[in-house]
Amino acid sequence: MPSVTRSVARHKGRSSELEQRVLSSVLRLLADGTRYTELPVQRILEEAGIARSTFYHYFPDKAQLLIKLAELATADIWQSAEQWWRSDHSDGETGLVPVLLTAITQVRENRLVLRAIREVAAYDRTVAEYWISRMTPYLELSRSRLEELRAAGKIGEWVDPARTAQIMAWTMERVVGLHHIPPEDDERWATALARSAWLIIYGDAP
Amino acid sequence: MPSVTRSVARHKGRSSELEQRVLSSVLRLLADGTRYTELPVQRILEEAGIARSTFYHYFPDKAQLLIKLAELATADIWQSAEQWWRSDHSDGETGLVPVLLTAITQVRENRLVLRAIREVAAYDRTVAEYWISRMTPYLELSRSRLEELRAAGKIGEWVDPARTAQIMAWTMERVVGLHHIPPEDDERWATALARSAWLIIYGDAP
DNA sequence: CTCTTGACCGAACACAGTGTTCGGTCGCAT
DNA sequence: ATGCGACCGAACACTGTGTTCGGTCAAGAG
Numbered sequence: 195m196p197s198v199t200r201s202v203a204r205h206k207g208r209s210s211e212l213e214q215r216v217l218s219s220v221l222r223l224l225a226d227g228t229r230y231t232e233l234p235v236q237r238i239l240e241e242a243g244i245a246r247s248t249f250y251h252y253f254p255d256k257a258q259l260l261i262k263l264a265e266l267a268t269a270d271i272w273q274s275a276e277q278w279w280r281s282d283h284s285d286g287e288t289g290l291v292p293v294l295l296t297a298i299t300q301v302r303e304n305r306l307v308l309r310a311i312r313e314v315a316a317y318d319r320t321v322a323e324y325w326i327s328r329m330t331p332y333l334e335l336s337r338s339r340l341e342e343l344r345a346a347g348k349i350g351e352w353v354d355p356a357r358t359a360q361i362m363a364w365t366m367e368r369v370v371g372l373h374h375i376p377p378e379d380d381e382r383w384a385t386a387l388a389r390s391a392w393l394i395i396y397g398d399a400p
Numbered sequence: 401m402p403s404v405t406r407s408v409a410r411h412k413g414r415s416s417e418l419e420q421r422v423l424s425s426v427l428r429l430l431a432d433g434t435r436y437t438e439l440p441v442q443r444i445l446e447e448a449g450i451a452r453s454t455f456y457h458y459f460p461d462k463a464q465l466l467i468k469l470a471e472l473a474t475a476d477i478w479q480s481a482e483q484w485w486r487s488d489h490s491d492g493e494t495g496l497v498p499v500l501l502t503a504i505t506q507v508r509e510n511r512l513v514l515r516a517i518r519e520v521a522a523y524d525r526t527v528a529e530y531w532i533s534r535m536t537p538y539l540e541l542s543r544s545r546l547e548e549l550r551a552a553g554k555i556g557e558w559v560d561p562a563r564t565a566q567i568m569a570w571t572m573e574r575v576v577g578l579h580h581i582p583p584e585d586d587e588r589w590a591t592a593l594a595r596s597a598w599l600i601i602y603g604d605a606p
Numbered sequence: 607c608t609c610t611t612g613a614c615c616g617a618a619c620a621c622a623g624t625g626t627t628c629g630g631t632c633g634c635a636t
Numbered sequence: 637a638t639g640c641g642a643c644c645g646a647a648c649a650c651t652g653t654g655t656t657c658g659g660t661c662a663a664g665a666g
Contacts (some may be wrong), residue, residue: 212614231523234652245615250654316522317437322579357585357592361575368574369567386563393603394596418643440623451644456625 213252216242217263221306230310260314261324267307271300272332279339290388298380301370333359350398362391419458422448423469427512436516466520467530473513474534480506485545489554504590511576518577539565556604568600
């Protein structure tokens with residue numbers, strides 16, 4: 195007997211049906227290129243068919259709604275890059291191309307939310323802080339790997355691990371997030387980015 | 401008789417003294433890390449010591465004020481960046497590195513405005529359009545120089561001029577736009593950026 | 607069947623920010 | 637002395653955010 199126990203979902207299950215409705219409404223509204231900033235709460239309410247007070251019962255404010263959205267969209271976005279950092283890089287620059295290709299594809303899949311989070315992070319301190327904290331584990335990983343590589347003499351001593359890790363990460367964030375990279379150019383971009391990343395790390399290796 | 405003809409500057413000279421006062425007031429207000437978005441016109445008025453109506457007489461809106469600011473800041477940047485791209489890349493690293501460092505210094509000196517323009521361009525279509533149009537000629541210059549260098553065999557044949565130009569430009573834009581870079585680390589950042597830029601161009605030169 | 611509870615509604619409100627309007631002041635040139 | 641243009645300053649319209657609070661409705665408990 196499938197004990198579905200339907201009505202138990204009354205605001206208990208970690209994410210009520212109504213909350214879900216709001217999230218997908220926002221996605222729908224962002225789809226036509228509307229900026230998150232220029233999207234009034236009122237529009238979201240209409241689209242989701244809920245009352246203002248209900249909205250603010252579920253989300254403390256508009257920013258938190260966006261963060262919730264980002265949390266879901268970026269769950270495994272760094273995975274393939276992290277894996278590369280942990281590897282021994284024996285396949286050289288070539289090994290980086292598929293990593294970048296994956297990143298480009300994944301960013302495209304979540305482009306609406308990523309665009310919005312980057313947009314709001316640019317001026318809202320709360321969202322900015324969230325976004326950086328989301329980025330930090332990745333930054334930490336690449337920094338520590340650069341330090342190891344440097345200690346092992348595998349890369350040039352002029353590499354500044356902390357700064358270099360950030361330059362690389364934010365470059366990818368910026369460039370991969372460029373609006374309107376036509377899919378047919380993915381390969382070229384992945385190659386160009388892989389080359390840049392590789393040279394920033396190994397370009398002046400002994 | 402020194403015919404100073406003072407009052408001729410009465411709103412005729414391309415940039416009245418008062419307009420200048422507004423511009424520098426904004427810079428002063430941005431200096432402590434305040435986002436342009438969270439800077440009320442009221443604060444600008446107080447800082448510049450002018451009336452609201454006067455402000456709107458000089459600037460159609462807050463966005464145009466920012467654009468004006470960016471116009472001036474980027475003029476300096478483009479100049480030193482162009483100097484970098486046009487300088488003779490044949491006599492090796494010694495003559496070139498100082499020029500690169502100068503260009504990066506120029507970018508960093510204008511970081512307040514760059515941050516602001518980047519911030520607002522993220523959500524305001526007018527500013528976004530301006531920013532892209534401002535960036536395009538520069539991207540074009542970089543691209544064509546990379547092409548020449550490649551044709552002349554001075555840089556690696558794996559360089560993709562169009563994409564590499566963009567990667568370099570957006571990297572600078574992104575990294576300079578980061579908030580919370582402790583001032584005491586400035587030097588390290590400049591060095592790390594210069595190294596990255598250099599390697600992206602010359603890292604795999606023949 | 608009545609009573610309670612909690613999810614949701616909806617209208618009003620306080621507040622902050624942008625850009626407009628318009629009458630008024632002041633200095634300067636004719 | 638008069639007119640003009642730069643500037644002031646207060647009021648206003650408008651848009652958007654987040655809060656408040658009384659009210660509806662359905663479901664479950666006694």
